[in-house]
Amino acid sequence: MAEIVSLAEAIARAVHDGDQVAMEGFTHLIPFAAGHEVIRQRRRDLTLVRMTPDLIYDQLIGAGCASRLIFSWGGNPGVGSLHRFRDAVENSWPGPLQLEEHSHAGMANRYVAGASGMPFAILRGYSGTGLEALPGLDGQPAIRPITCPFTGERLTAVAALNPDVAVIHAQRADRAGNVQFWGITGVQKEAVLSAQRSVVTVEEIVDQLPAQPGAVVLPTWVVDYVAAAPGGSHPSYALGFTVRDNDYYQAWDEISRDRDRFSRWLAGEVLAGAGPTAGAGAAATGRGA
Amino acid sequence: MTATGREEVPASAADTFTADEIMTACAARALADGMTCFVGIGLPSAAANLARATHAPNLVLIYESGTIGAKPGRLPLSIGDGILAETADAVVSVPEIFNYWLQPGRIGIGFLGAAQIDRFGNINTTVIGASYADPKVRLPGAGGAPEIAASCREVIVVVRQTRRSFVDRVDFVTSVGFGDGPGYRERRGLTGAGPRKVITDLGILEPDPASCELTLTGIYPGVTVPDVRARTGWELAVSDALEELAPPTAAELAALRQLQANSTSL
Numbered sequence: 001m002a003e004i005v006s007l008a009e010a011i012a013r014a015v016h017d018g019d020q021v022a023m024e025g026f027t028h029l030i031p032f033a034a035g036h037e038v039i040r041q042r043r044r045d046l047t048l049v050r051m052t053p054d055l056i057y058d059q060l061i062g063a064g065c066a067s068r069l070i071f072s073w074g075g076n077p078g079v080g081s082l083h084r085f086r087d088a089v090e091n092s093w094p095g096p097l098q099l100e101e102h103s104h105a106g107m108a109n110r111y112v113a114g115a116s117g118m119p120f121a122i123l124r125g126y127s128g129t130g131l132e133a134l135p136g137l138d139g140q141p142a143i144r145p146i147t148c149p150f151t152g153e154r155l156t157a158v159a160a161l162n163p164d165v166a167v168i169h170a171q172r173a174d175r176a177g178n179v180q181f182w183g184i185t186g187v188q189k190e191a192v193l194s195a196q197r198s199v200v201t202v203e204e205i206v207d208q209l210p211a212q213p214g215a216v217v218l219p220t221w222v223v224d225y226v227a228a229a230p231g232g233s234h235p236s237y238a239l240g241f242t243v244r245d246n247d248y249y250q251a252w253d254e255i256s257r258d259r260d261r262f263s264r265w266l267a268g269e270v271l272a273g274a275g276p277t278a279g280a281g282a283a284a285t286g287r288g289a
Numbered sequence: 290m291t292a293t294g295r296e297e298v299p300a301s302a303a304d305t306f307t308a309d310e311i312m313t314a315c316a317a318r319a320l321a322d323g324m325t326c327f328v329g330i331g332l333p334s335a336a337a338n339l340a341r342a343t344h345a346p347n348l349v350l351i352y353e354s355g356t357i358g359a360k361p362g363r364l365p366l367s368i369g370d371g372i373l374a375e376t377a378d379a380v381v382s383v384p385e386i387f388n389y390w391l392q393p394g395r396i397g398i399g400f401l402g403a404a405q406i407d408r409f410g411n412i413n414t415t416v417i418g419a420s421y422a423d424p425k426v427r428l429p430g431a432g433g434a435p436e437i438a439a440s441c442r443e444v445i446v447v448v449r450q451t452r453r454s455f456v457d458r459v460d461f462v463t464s465v466g467f468g469d470g471p472g473y474r475e476r477r478g479l480t481g482a483g484p485r486k487v488i489t490d491l492g493i494l495e496p497d498p499a500s501c502e503l504t505l506t507g508i509y510p511g512v513t514v515p516d517v518r519a520r521t522g523w524e525l526a527v528s529d530a531l532e533e534l535a536p537p538t539a540a541e542l543a544a545l546r547q548l549q550a551n552s553t554s555l
Binding site for chain 1: 330331353354355356365366367368369370371373374375380382383384387388391392415421424426427428429430431432433434435436439440461462463464465468473474477478479480
């Protein structure tokens, strides 16, 4: 059963140095407040897993929390580069970052395999691309051909993802720790079900979850920690509660381009902040910057 | 963040247009009404939304965020903007959009951008430079593109043409066009037909039916073949039936500028 705790306590108990951590949310519902708490607690040597690293991993990478990254698209959506990610890959700043990269279809299927208790997933994918030849973090091929036992067709196998901990943001939880989210639901269900532990931050904790068409519900018994973090997906958004702060995504291009400017941002907006409203606090200062 | 801007575009503004505008208009015209279209963000998204706002009101826009039949009244900045989910016919999970919708060949057109593209229409969005491990430039990576390029029934690429982006061979094959030439897609089990058009800010290239090599088939008013060759990193073949493409109409320009005005005046 999920425990309802503070964000700081959830991160302290669930995320440890050296862990493989998947903080998911496909453009929508990205758990920024939780990411900032990981930075404040100075976690190190993490293997970060995420389809779209987005600003949240740009921040964690720039803050020196990560040694390895498993991903499928590392850009600032509609804006351009993730400069902290690029600086880590191209110049090893603030330290080297080992990559394992996939396509979105491959990553999504890896989570499905992990959630399903299967060692691998099969898809039509990667064939003929340069991605086929890239090694995984262990140096072994991460993408392997497989022959269909029924038709003889050549398909692609990708290994299951089973992170130590999954972290997601949702619209609501009830006091028993049942979690509800809707809109673009991405791979968060699969990420939570594939992980050993999970943390869910929410916009609000209510007595009873209202009926919500199209919502994903994660029962309390597959969630470990629930923490209230209103506005905690900013500059991403929580449909029905907040809107995507596209200006912030554009402003991040400038903030992150320069190491000193990024370091000042980190000191002022993350390290100086505390608690679940830090993400919302950054909203006011970041808007239109 | 609601769209409130409704600036009128004066008719005289249609007299002049930018290279991006004619490119976007030509890309929009490649989409017929009623088609299903898997849309990449940026130039492809602008063109797909222009098509829906003009000649193709029943175009089904599908974004990799799982939004099927999105009908945004402004250009989204990301593939996951709230307006896509709010206006969609259906919103499905990311595993579902790739496994149930894209993979079986259910989607007609894959509409992609590129950082680098080569003479066989292969796309690189991963790294610039000879070494993957030590790249000159680290690009964002694959995203949904490899499987969009593999499994949509056809692919249209929208990309600005420069000598750096149009290369003989891409530094890294992120998404397969025609590989090393005829027969490659079939050998690798790619179910879709591959690139049908590459639409640039100079004109349109299409694969030669025999060699699969991208060939110049259309050119914008005021652009010359030497102009295009100067911005192509291989010896570009030119179709015998090279046509001059029509400039954007006043209606197309007004619709495109309205979409952009709605997007920026938030």
